[in-house]
Amino acid sequence: MGPAPAREAHGLDREIARVVQAGNCSGCGACCQLDAGLTMALDTEGFARPVRTGEDPAPDAADRLAVDRFRSTCPGVSVQAARVAGAARHPMMGPALGAWRAWAADETVRHAGSSGGVLTALAGWLSERDDVAQVVGAAADPADPRRTVSVQIRDRAEALAASGSRYGPVGNAAAAGALDPAGAFVGKPCEASALRGLARATGQDAPLILSFFCAGTPSQRATDDLVEELGVPRGAALAGLRYRGNGWPGRFVARTVEGSEVSASYEESWGDHLGRAVQWRCKICPDGVGESSDISAGDLWRTDDRGYPGFEEGAGVSALLARTPRGLRVVEEAIAAGVIVAELLDLDEIAAVQPLQRKRRQTLLGRLVGARLAGRRPPRYRGFGLVRLALARPRETLRTARGTFSRVRSDGGRPTSPSRSGAVEGRRS
Secondary structure (H helix, E strand, O other): OOOOOOOOOOHHHHHHHHHHHOOOOOOOOHHHHOOOOEEEEEOOOOOEEEEEOOOOOOOHHHHHHHHHHHHHHOOOOEEEOOOOOOOEEEOOOEEEOEEEEEEEOOHHHHHHOOOOOHHHHHHHHHHOOOOOOOEEEEEEEOOEEEEEEEEEEOOHHHHHHOOOOOOOOOOHHHOOOOOOOOOEEEOOHHHHHHHHHHHHHOOOOOOEEEEEOOOOOEOHHHHHHHHHHOOOOOOOOEEEEEOOEOOEOEOEEEEEOOOOEEEEOHHHHHHHOHHHHEOHHHHOOOOOOOOOOOEEEEEOOOEOOOOOEOOOOEOOOEEEEEOOHHHHHHHHHHHHOOOEEEEEOOHHHHHHOOHHHHHHHHOHHHHHHHHHHOOOOOOEEEOOOHHHHHHOOHHHHHHHHHHHHHHHHHOOOOOOOOOOOOOOOOOOO
16 A cells, blocks of 8 residues: 555644745744644744644634634734724834833833843843732743743742743744733733734734734844854853843843853844844844734934934833833833832824834835735735835835835745844844
8 A cells, every 4th residue: 555645734834834825924823822732943044933732623613713713813914003092003013001211110020021021020020019920921931041031920039030022933822821911911912913914813812912022033044143153162051141231221141051251242142143144034024113012112222413322231121112001000000009110202203213114114115015026925904004104215225116026036946035244122123
């Protein structure tokens, strides 16, 4: 007898494969909530992707439901701009019911966090409240601190241990408890969008969603390469690795089990290494500011005369946005409880010190058109005002479209690969 015929991939697997093969997967992990047989794993390029490792596919009826939910919620298929009743909608920053310059009242938390420790302070405070079941976040993998894993934060100490950005792949939306309506969730903007959509599709309340300004997820290989370039042999055990924090913006620091340290400045680590290895989906992201969250935060950079961020060390300060009535209530309660210190801020002031977020949204239509002309099929984005933003800068839009077309075509029509060098808050802002 010959070999048994290969089983045809079922509907959800086919839908996921289309997104992954098109380069549109963000690695959020939300699809794992639709099928217990899916989990997130690193692919050969060093990005988190869903793979089937467990149970057989769901029965046909359940699979069709999973496919419908996947199509309506996966950020690699479509993203809908958030609309909140009563919230002003800023063309760059999205909806907001309140905006502040903010930092953690606890100086230890403020110092440890990436940009004032606001999300760390909120996560610790929420985790100890009786009305919050748990807080899902991300932290260094204890077995290998080069890697990033999802964690449940149950008290202030665990929030502090998870402080600082994680510039590596992790699918937080796949974590147990990520969809618990009684819990809180801290994750990337794409994860916020996916969880919000999943909650809506399943007819349940979403958890309290906290997000951060994000410039993209770098390949895990970028972290591994940087640690090695700084002098730690590849594969050598580490006792710890921090991308940022312990100051603002903080240094990239890898600590060996023998007690020695190697480090690089934020400008060196992100600018020269990690930022160059961001996945394709992040380069065509319509929302780097967490529009679908209840609360989002990012670096409130000091800028030079040209409006570009300066990275001199100092006391961290966050831009803090309450996007929903629930988020506004939590922020106001945190201020009243002395968890964070906050001063009212105008949304234009935040946009002014976020040049990457501004440029990415302003030129996104050009990138989408260039990619489509080169044979790629990017996700559908609705409600972000991309046409209006593009028409305001026709020459820049055309130049961006041409550049994207050339890069994608030169790569054989595949999504452009990350260039290679030699998960809580303020991430990649």
